[in-house]
Amino acid sequence: MQGAGNDFVVLDGMTRLPPVDEAFIRRLADRKFGVGCDQVLLLAPVEADDDEADFRYRIFNNTGEEIEQCGNGARCIARFAILKGYARGPLVRLRVKKGVISVVAESDSERMTVDMGAAKLDYADIPFDPEGLVRRRVGGMMQYGIWRSDVGEYLWLCVVNLGNPHAVIFVDGSVDDVPVGELGPFVQNCGHFSEGVNVGFVEVLDERRARIRVYERGSGETLACGTGTCAAYIAGRLQGRFDEETAFYARGGELLCRSITTLESVTLSGNASVVFEGAFPISDA
Numbered sequence: 001m002q003g004a005g006n007d008f009v010v011l012d013g014m015t016r017l018p019p020v021d022e023a024f025i026r027r028l029a030d031r032k033f034g035v036g037c038d039q040v041l042l043l044a045p046v047e048a049d050d051d052e053a054d055f056r057y058r059i060f061n062n063t064g065e066e067i068e069q070c071g072n073g074a075r076c077i078a079r080f081a082i083l084k085g086y087a088r089g090p091l092v093r094l095r096v097k098k099g100v101i102s103v104v105a106e107s108d109s110e111r112m113t114v115d116m117g118a119a120k121l122d123y124a125d126i127p128f129d130p131e132g133l134v135r136r137r138v139g140g141m142m143q144y145g146i147w148r149s150d151v152g153e154y155l156w157l158c159v160v161n162l163g164n165p166h167a168v169i170f171v172d173g174s175v176d177d178v179p180v181g182e183l184g185p186f187v188q189n190c191g192h193f194s195e196g197v198n199v200g201f202v203e204v205l206d207e208r209r210a211r212i213r214v215y216e217r218g219s220g221e222t223l224a225c226g227t228g229t230c231a232a233y234i235a236g237r238l239q240g241r242f243d244e245e246t247a248f249y250a251r252g253g254e255l256l257c258r259s260i261t262t263l264e265s266v267t268l269s270g271n272a273s274v275v276f277e278g279a280f281p282i283s284d285a
């Protein structure tokens with residue numbers, strides 16, 4: 001499946017759980033030797049006493065590492081649950097590592113909206129260590145400066161956790177001109193993010209439109225990143241750059257973020273499309 005070009009292999013674990021060890025995920029996610037994807041998603045039943053969620057939703061980067069959250073994946077796996085008849089829809093509640101998120105299907109379309117819940121900004125929640133960094137306040141948001149000795153200037157970033165960790169950088173000029181493949185790893189390796197970080201670059205067009213590219217933890221640059229887009233929206237919103245509803249143009253498509261309460265709930269809307277369905281051998285032999 002894909003959501004704005006962020007692509008997934010969705011595993012149906014409702015009747016039998018497939019192996020989700022690192023070697024299997026890597027083989028499946030390999031674009032040359034396997035199927036290929038940014039993330040592998042697993043749909044599984046919840047515990048019998050779980051009254052809050054309909055399904056368990058597990059996420060793996062294509063490197064094999066299990067991660068906490070994925071916004072585009074949530075929209076895809078909820079649509080998968082509806083298409084397979086596991087969910088009656090339109091509301092699907094998914095249990096992830098750290099809580100429950102809800103997804104709603106729009107009638108007769110591939111469009112799905114997920115409520116990513118509360119964004120967190122405290123260092124400990126990112127997790128992020130600001131020790132030794134310069135800082136400045138822009139509206140309601142703190143920015144941290146990492147010195148780039150190659151160009152002799154600071155790279156200013158905002159930090160947001162949406163279940164997973166994000167650094168957001170607002171750029172002057174076109175996001176097409178940003179060396180994402182260099183600055184992404186530079187931020188990831190700066191030593192201030194103990195559990196790694198997804199790095200987003202945002203070009204604000206106006207209060208209702210922005211362009212975005214994200215260099216993800218594990219997967220590298222993807223055509224879109226849902227949680228990264230929500231993180232950019234929340235950071236921009238707190239700085240007074242965005243409206244209650246803002247469209248983000250990622251390289252693989254358009255995503256819409258909305259929030260009234262800003263810090264309690266942010267929704268992400270966009271397509272969740274099936275590309276093909278098939279069977280993959282579990283054993284290598």
Ligand SMILES: N[C@H](CCC[C@H](N)C(=O)O)C(=O)O
Pocket residue numbers: 006038039061067068069070071072073164165198216217218219222224225226227228
């Ligand atoms: N593409 C995903 C995010 C994956 C994040 C992952 N790369 C991480 O390590 O946190 C999304 O739509 O939210």
